[in-house]
Structures are given as structure tokens and as C-alpha cells.
Amino acid sequence: MDHVKPEPENRAAEPLTEYVQRVNRRLRAFDRRRPLVWDLHLTGFWVVAALIDASGGWRTVAHDPGVPVGLVLVLSLGLSVPLLWRRSHPGAALLATLPAALVSVWTGAALQAALLQLLLVHHVALRLPLRSLWWAVALATAPTCLAVARYGDSVGPWHQQLGSQLTAIGVAALIGITVRTRRDYTQVLEDRARRLETERDQQVRLAAAAERARIAREMHDIIGHNLSVITGLADGGRYAAAKSPDRATQALDAIGSTSRQALAELRRLLDILRDDDQGTTGRAELSPQPALTDLDRLLDGVRRAGLPVRTTVRGEAALPEGRQLTLYRVIQEALTNTLKHAGPDATAHIALSYATAGAVTLTVTDTGSGGPLPAGPSGGGRGLPGMRERTSLYGGTLEAGPRPAPERGWRVHLHLPEETPQ
Known part of the structure; x- marks a missing residue:
């Protein structure tokens, strides 16, 4: 007889946003451990894309399709390879692409790889002081200004060319600023959470130290007093044993009652330290602390001790x-x-x-x-x-x-x- 294996319980599908966030956290963790791997992959992708465009596609938008292919390859590498340093030195990488972008415009090649400067502007806004955006915008706008100056209205009205370039730069910079703001805000929240956790741990330690000091005071008062009373009773009983056995018996009875009283107080105090599943702590708190109504019993013990x-x-x-x-x-x-x-x-x-x-x-x-x-x-x-x-x-x-x-x-x-x- 065949046994049918019961199907596992249907679990609720993981929401897409949680899945994306989980994958994003793993990618970020990997990137923090090995940043060069991600930099090489992204830079390699854009280098390959630039070289594919340099194989012939660039002529469809070029002002001068007769630009030597060797120069186009060099310019494509000059515009894409600096992306390798986009995170560590975005300003220097943007400056390194400027000669290739200017030569691309001047020769008429008008390579699409020049758009990679927008990615570098994004990283300038993301990682450098915001005042660095001014010269980054100037560097990214310079090739457009050169194209307008060299080719005039043949590439379109100058205000359209310049406006389109500034809009693209503004979008890239705005995305960088947004990501940077969110990152800084998240970091502030994490720092605050760490500080709160540290303060909580400190408060717990201070509370534990105060409780230990309180328990030490109680232990000292209970043990010190009762042992002193017992010592006095024992000394008195020793001297009375030879002359008055009845007085010695009374001293022993007093020692016994004092010892039982001390043990009862110690048990009450130690019960407070217990924390088990049966709620002993709650019961221990019901035991009353000594009050002025117990003073007569305290004085009776002291008087019996002599x-x-x-x-x-x-x-x-x-x-x-x-x-x-x-x-x-x-x-x-x-x-x-x-x-x-x-x-x-x-x-x-x-x-x-x-x-x-x-x-x-x-x-x-x-x-x-x-x-x-x-x-x-x-x-x-x-x-x-x-x-x-x-x-x-x-x-x-x-x-x-x-x-x-x-x-x-x-x-x-x-x-x-x-x-x-x-």
C-alpha cells in the first residue's frame, strides 16, 4: 500500500519588497567586504558598452563620421575606464574624463560614452562636499559649450543643448543628494540606536550596582547585629554556666531565638534574589521589612546580650x-x-x-x-x-x-x- 507523504503547510509568500530589501542587504554586505569586485564589474560593463559603440554605432550620431577608429577606441576607453575610481575619487575621475570628452566633441565623434560623466556627477554629489558640485557641473557642461561654439546651430539651438545638458546633470546630482540624505539619516538613526543601547546597558549596570549595594547593606546589618548579640549572649552564658545553670539555659534559648530570627531575615533577603518560573520574587516582596514596630524586639535582644x-x-x-x-x-x-x-x-x-x-x-x-x-x-x-x-x-x-x-x-x-x- 502506497503511503502518501503529507504536503507541507502552505507558507505565506514573501512580500516582494521584503525580498528586494533582503537581497539589497546581502549585496551591500558583499560590497562592503569586497568593494573592488563590484567596481570591476560595473566598470567592465561600461567599458564593453563603450567599445561596442566604438565598433561602428557611434557614426549614427557623429558630426564627422570620418574620425579614425583608433582615436575613437582611445576616447571610449578614456571616458569609461575612470569609472573604476568613481567611489574612491569621483572628482579626479570626472576630471580624467574631461580631455576625452572635449576631444570627442572637437573631432566630431560625439561619443555616447560621454554620458558616463553623469554617473561621475552623481558620485560627486553622493560622496564629496556639496560645494564640489559647482565645479563638477562646470566640468560636465564644458563639452556641450564646446559643441555649441564649434558647430553652432547645426547641432540645434544653443539654449536647447545647454538646457538639456544642465537638466541631465541636475537629475544626476539630485539623485545623488537624495541617496546621500537617506544614507546620512539612516546612519544618524543607527548611531542613536547604538547610543540608546549603550545608555540602557549603563542604566542596567548602575541599577545592578545599586541593588548589590542595598543587599550588601541589608546583609551587613542583619548578620553583624545578630552575630554581635549572639556573641554577647554566648560570653554571658559561659560565665553564668559555673554559677547559675538556669541563666546559662536562658542564654542558650536567647541564642537560639536570635539565630532563628537572623535566618528568617536572611531567607527573606535571599528570596528577593531568586528569579524562577514559580514567581518567588513576587512572594518575597510580600515579606515586610523591619519597621519601628519591631524596635522593641530588637531592644529585647540587645538587652539579653548584656x-x-x-x-x-x-x-x-x-x-x-x-x-x-x-x-x-x-x-x-x-x-x-x-x-x-x-x-x-x-x-x-x-x-x-x-x-x-x-x-x-x-x-x-x-x-x-x-x-x-x-x-x-x-x-x-x-x-x-x-x-x-x-x-x-x-x-x-x-x-x-x-x-x-x-x-x-x-x-x-x-x-x-x-x-x-x-
């Missing part, structure tokens, strides 16, 4: 989430530094003052050993630069340094101005 903290609040908090996160992280970083550097028996004080329209002032002080800023281009690690970056997002100011004598300890002072109406 740092007494008291707070003073003036006014009522009515801040957007971004400002609340900035205050939370600055308090967290300030208390983390106190845990790490203030030494034993230090205490901390947090003073929050709320004003209208989102303005707020925060001061965190401690009674530790204090000291100068750590060495480094940014004042040490990521802590202080991170606090300043968060503050600058809202046009605020942040000062951090030792408290003035005779007081001891460290002071962090933050001020966020009123929100700017959008």
Missing part, C-alpha cells in the same frame, strides 16, 4: 516604610557597634523626636570607651558608610563620633528633613 538600653520618644510616629527602615537600621547598627566596641558596663540611650511631615531626629549615645573613627577611606567597614547611604536617600544628615569631653562614649545623630511633596 547591654542596658533606654529610650525616649517625643511626638507620634507617622512615617512611611522607607523612613522607618532607615531609622531601624541606623539604631541596629549603632547598638551593634556599642556591643562590639563599648566594653563592659556600658549603657545606651535612644532619643527619637518626631516632627510634622515626616521630619525626625534620632540620637543614639552610649557610655562606652568611645574613641576615634576607625582607619580607612570610609571610616572602617560597611557600617558607617551604610548608615550614611541610607540617610542620604531621604536628604538627611548623619553624624557619628566620640561624645565631647568630659562625657565618654559614642554618639550617632541622624536628622531626616520633611518629606518633599511629589
